[in-house]
Amino acid sequence: xxxxxxxxxxxxxxxxxxxxxxxxxxxxxxxxxxxxxxxxxxxxxxxxxxxxxxxxxxxxxxxxxxxxxxxxxxxxxxxxxxxxxxxxxxxxxxxxxxxxxxxxxxxxxxxxxxxxxxxx
Amino acid sequence: xxxxxxxxxxxxxxxxxxxxxxxxxxxxxxxxxxxxxxxxxxxxxxxxxxxxxxxxxxxxxxxxxxxxxxxxxxxxxxxxxxxxxxxxxxxxxxxxxxxxxxxxxxxxxxxxxxxxxxxxxxxxxxxxxxxxxxxxxxxxxxxxxxxxxxxxxxxx
Numbered sequence: 001x002x003x004x005x006x007x008x009x010x011x012x013x014x015x016x017x018x019x020x021x022x023x024x025x026x027x028x029x030x031x032x033x034x035x036x037x038x039x040x041x042x043x044x045x046x047x048x049x050x051x052x053x054x055x056x057x058x059x060x061x062x063x064x065x066x067x068x069x070x071x072x073x074x075x076x077x078x079x080x081x082x083x084x085x086x087x088x089x090x091x092x093x094x095x096x097x098x099x100x101x102x103x104x105x106x107x108x109x110x111x112x113x114x115x116x117x118x119x120x
Numbered sequence: 121x122x123x124x125x126x127x128x129x130x131x132x133x134x135x136x137x138x139x140x141x142x143x144x145x146x147x148x149x150x151x152x153x154x155x156x157x158x159x160x161x162x163x164x165x166x167x168x169x170x171x172x173x174x175x176x177x178x179x180x181x182x183x184x185x186x187x188x189x190x191x192x193x194x195x196x197x198x199x200x201x202x203x204x205x206x207x208x209x210x211x212x213x214x215x216x217x218x219x220x221x222x223x224x225x226x227x228x229x230x231x232x233x234x235x236x237x238x239x240x241x242x243x244x245x246x247x248x249x250x251x252x253x254x255x256x257x258x259x260x261x262x263x264x265x266x267x268x269x270x271x272x273x274x275x276x
Contacts, residue, residue, distance in 0.1 A: 026195070027238040064199035066233035100206040100229060103222070 013052040015044055018061030028068040037072030038080075045073065046081050049091055059096035059105075067104060075108035078116055085113040158275050164212050165267040168221075171205040172228070172260045179232050179256055183242075183249045195238070202229055212267070219270045224263040231259050 017025055021044060022035035029038045048055045059065065074094075077083045088109060096102040175198055182194035209221045231252075236242045 026199075027240075029239075032238055032240050063196060064203040066199065066238050067230050068234060068236075068238050071234070098203055098206040099210055100202070100225060104226065104229070107226075 010053040011051075012054040012056065013048050014056040014058060015048060016058040016061065018058075020044065023061065024063045025069050026066060028072040037069040037076065040069075041073045041076050041081070046077065046083075049077070049083070049088075052091070054091055054093065056093045056095060059094065059098070059101050064098075065101055067108075070101060070105050071108045074105040075112040078109055078112040085109060161212070161216070161271060161274075164208055165271050168205065168208045168212070168267055169264050171201050171208065172264055175201045175205070175228075175232060176256060176260050180253065183244060183252060184246065198232060202233065216270075216274075219266070221263060221266050224259070224266050228256075228259040228263050231255055 015021070017040070021040050025035045025037070025040065027033040027036035030036050045055070045057065077088055077092075078085065094102045094105050096105075178194040178197040178201065181190055182198060185191060185194065206225070209225055213219060213221065
């Protein structure tokens with residue numbers, strides 16, 4: 001996607017967890033509560049990644065995140081949705097004013113990719 | 121001494137006086153700035169330590185209390201405190217690139233909020249929590265030590 005014209009016509013979709021999902025996301029699985037990582041991943045993030053060329057996930061505006069939510073959301077893209085790190089890297093941008101959340105989210109994907117043996 | 125020699129001497133003396141005043145002003149300003157920076161940094165490290173203690177205390181309530189209402193409050197305290205802690209750490213590291221809390225911050229965050237932290241089947245067995253409690257305390261101490269050790273080296 002190095003062509004400037006291609007970049008211009010890329011379909012980009014932004015998801016704000018706070019505005020589009022919940023200000024209090026919590027839990028790993030759907031059984032843990034209504035705003036779990038599994039729910040967010042399966043109902044919002046993964047469908048967007050399939051449909052759009054680029055997806056920006058904005059983590060700001062919520063109360064905060066437990067690591068289980070982030071791990072299930074992002075690590076689960078590789079574990080459950082069978083995406084590769086390369087595919088995710090091309091499409092997904094994680095924005096957070098808290099470096100802890102964005103770096104952990106990326107690390108969970110890398111850890112899961114390493115576990116699954118799928119690397120760049 | 122002629123009049124010209126007198127005025128040359130006076131001019132030199134006045135010039136030296138001006139230079140010394142300006143140099144003195146810069147030295148004093150530099151000293152004040154360093155003092156202010158030390159104060160601000162100490163304040164941030166104290167805030168960091170306070171958030172870590174709050175997280176530890178809330179995790180004790182969250183994992184060991186008997187009432188659901190207390191769990192809910194403690195959960196919110198843990199989540200918001202990590203967000204606050206992250207902001208403090210980012211501020212310290214941005215202003216002082218030679219220090220890094222990242223490794224210890226990540227370990228503390230994963231330990232407290234990982235596992236079955238938000239699971240509906242969370243295990244609140246007191247024996248299990250005792251082991252978790254020790255680990256949380258150790259990781260909290262390591263995180264606090266990063267700041268204290270670095271501050272004490274920077275301002276002996």
